[in-house]
Amino acid sequence: MSSAVPLNLGIARSADPDAAGVDKRVLLAEPRGYCAGVDRAVETVEKSLEKHGAPIYVRKEIVHNRHVVDTLAERGVIFVDETDEVPEGSVLVFSAHGVSPAVHAAAEERNLHTIDATCPLVTKVHQEAKRFARDDYDILLIGHEGHEEVEGTAGEAPDHVQLVDGPDAVENITVREGAKVVWLSQTTLSVDETMETVHRLRQKFPQLEDPPSDDICYATQNRQVAVKAMASECDLVIVVGSRNSSNSVRLVEVALGAGARAAHLVDYAREVDVAWLDGVRTVGITSGASVPEILVRGVIDLLAEHGFANVQPVTTANETLVFSLPRELRAART
Ligand code: 0O3
Ligand code: SF4
Numbered sequence: 131m132s133s134a135v136p137l138n139l140g141i142a143r144s145a146d147p148d149a150a151g152v153d154k155r156v157l158l159a160e161p162r163g164y165c166a167g168v169d170r171a172v173e174t175v176e177k178s179l180e181k182h183g184a185p186i187y188v189r190k191e192i193v194h195n196r197h198v199v200d201t202l203a204e205r206g207v208i209f210v211d212e213t214d215e216v217p218e219g220s221v222l223v224f225s226a227h228g229v230s231p232a233v234h235a236a237a238e239e240r241n242l243h244t245i246d247a248t249c250p251l252v253t254k255v256h257q258e259a260k261r262f263a264r265d266d267y268d269i270l271l272i273g274h275e276g277h278e279e280v281e282g283t284a285g286e287a288p289d290h291v292q293l294v295d296g297p298d299a300v301e302n303i304t305v306r307e308g309a310k311v312v313w314l315s316q317t318t319l320s321v322d323e324t325m326e327t328v329h330r331l332r333q334k335f336p337q338l339e340d341p342p343s344d345d346i347c348y349a350t351q352n353r354q355v356a357v358k359a360m361a362s363e364c365d366l367v368i369v370v371g372s373r374n375s376s377n378s379v380r381l382v383e384v385a386l387g388a389g390a391r392a393a394h395l396v397d398y399a400r401e402v403d404v405a406w407l408d409g410v411r412t413v414g415i416t417s418g419a420s421v422p423e424i425l426v427r428g429v430i431d432l433l434a435e436h437g438f439a440n441v442q443p444v445t446t447a448n449e450t451l452v453f454s455l456p457r458e459l460r461a462a463r464t
Contacts, residue, residue: 153440154410154411154412154413154438154440155413155438155440155441156412156413156414156415156430156433156438156440156441156442157360157363157364157412157413157414157415157442158414158415158416158426158430158441159353159356159357159359159360159414159415159416159417159444160356160443160444160446160447161349161352161353161356161447161448161449162353162415162416162417162421162426163421163422163423163426164419164421164422164423165249165347165348165349165350165419165449166249166349166449166451166452167250167252167347167453168193168226168249168419168420169453170226170247170452170453170454170455171192171193171225171226171247171249172198173455174192174223174245174247174455174456174459175188175192175202175207175247176202177455177459178221178223178245178459179202179206179207181458181459182221183206184205184206184207185206185207185208186206186207186208186221186222186223187207187208187209187215187216187220187221187222187223187242188202188207188209188210188222188223188225189210189211189212189213189222189223189224189225189229189233190209190210190211190225190278191225191374192207192209192225192226192247193225193226193227193375193419193420194227194372194374194375194376195371195372195375195397195418195420195422196397197397197398197421197422198420198422212236213233213236213237213242214236214240216240218240218241218242219241219242219243220243221242221243221244221245222237222242222244222245223245223246223247224245224246224247225248225278226249226252227248227249227252227279227282228249228252228253228278228282229246229248229278229282230281230282230285230286231286232285233282233285245456245458246456248282249317249347249453250453251317251347251348252279252282252283254343254345255283255314255315255316255317256282256283256286258341258342258345259271259283259286259287259291259314260286260287262287262290263286263287263289263290263291266290266309266310267290267310267311267312267339268290268292268305268306268309268310268311269287269290269291269292269313269314270292270294270303270305270311270312270313270314270331270335270338271283271284271291271292271313271314271315271316272294272295272296272313272314272315272316272319272327273294273315273316273319274295274319274376277316277376279317279318279376280293280316283314283316294313294327296323297323297327297330299327300327300334303331305335310337311335311337311339312339312341313328313338313339313340313341314341316345316346316376317346317347318346318347318350318377318380318419319346319350319376319380320380320383320384321350321351322384322387328340348449348451349419350377350380350419352447352449353377353381353416353418353419354380354381354384355446355447356416356444356445356447357384357388357414357416358384358385358388359444359446360414360444361384361385361386361388361393361414362388362389362390363414364385364389364390364412364413364414365391365392365409365412365413366390366391366392366393366407366412366413367382367386367390367392367394367413367414367416368393368402368413368414368415369381369382369385369393369395369415369417369418370395370397370416370417370418370421370426370429371395371396371397371417371420371421372395372397372420373397375418375419375420375421377418377419377420378395378417378418378419378420378421379395381416382394382395385414385416390414392406394406396429397425398428399428399429402429402432402433407433407436413433413438414444415429415430415433
């Protein structure tokens, strides 16, 4: 989907195995962790707190990470499921995953002061959905049922969008006779699985058109490329991320699909079961796009305590993208 990234694995076996005859090492995926959209969303909440004072409200989790949400909650952020839980006139931040026009309208009706932390790359998919709906396409939105992002995107054009939740869902999809058909997707899917879904869709609907540009974003793709590059070397891959984080869960699947002998998702180092390390020589570490680096550091420190002090980066791309904050907070950016 995206242009190839140069590989710089830096994977070399040391000639000096330790006393147990096992040369223990950690391969650390790069890039990992925060993407530009998450960085912007978390900073949006922090700056909103500074500017407006607690409490401020956030609809849903600002990003799908337990630690981020708990930390902001301690600082006076109140997370709600819907706009009707927010007192009239309050400050409400929309999460990085985006919201439908109906949610914007509901917030306006309650006279809420809204600040939109939707990632610009999610907004781009919203714009595509609107444009293809205007041109009367049948839009096949590949994504996970119930995920906030697909609810927001589908909500842009509910009469034109059908959700396709993976390759096996294709058999139940129908389109209007003679209709123009395009596929779009959630930004945080498995690239390989999505290509399989598209392949099956195209077999069924040969007129299927591609999106104007990749909807699976650069950060999702880069993290999958990096974990793939090291997976076959790994007896174990530890992915730091929360269970409701689509892109983090995908990293576990991608690692296993690319040859890791085992892979586990943990929110915190304390969730690492040391039994996983039995007989293990190489541990890969990566983290989802919503994961602060301090949590990865905790896992690295824990592994060092168990003899895995040799940490080698596996770098497959360098990320430099930064998004500007929502307009009203721009002056406040540090
Ligand atoms: O979409 P996902 O569940 O992966 O969300 P996260 O973990 O919060 O990561 C950020 C991704 C995002 C906001 C939408 O692309
Ligand atoms: Fe934006 Fe991609 Fe990050 Fe989602 S994962 S917030 S689309 S940069």
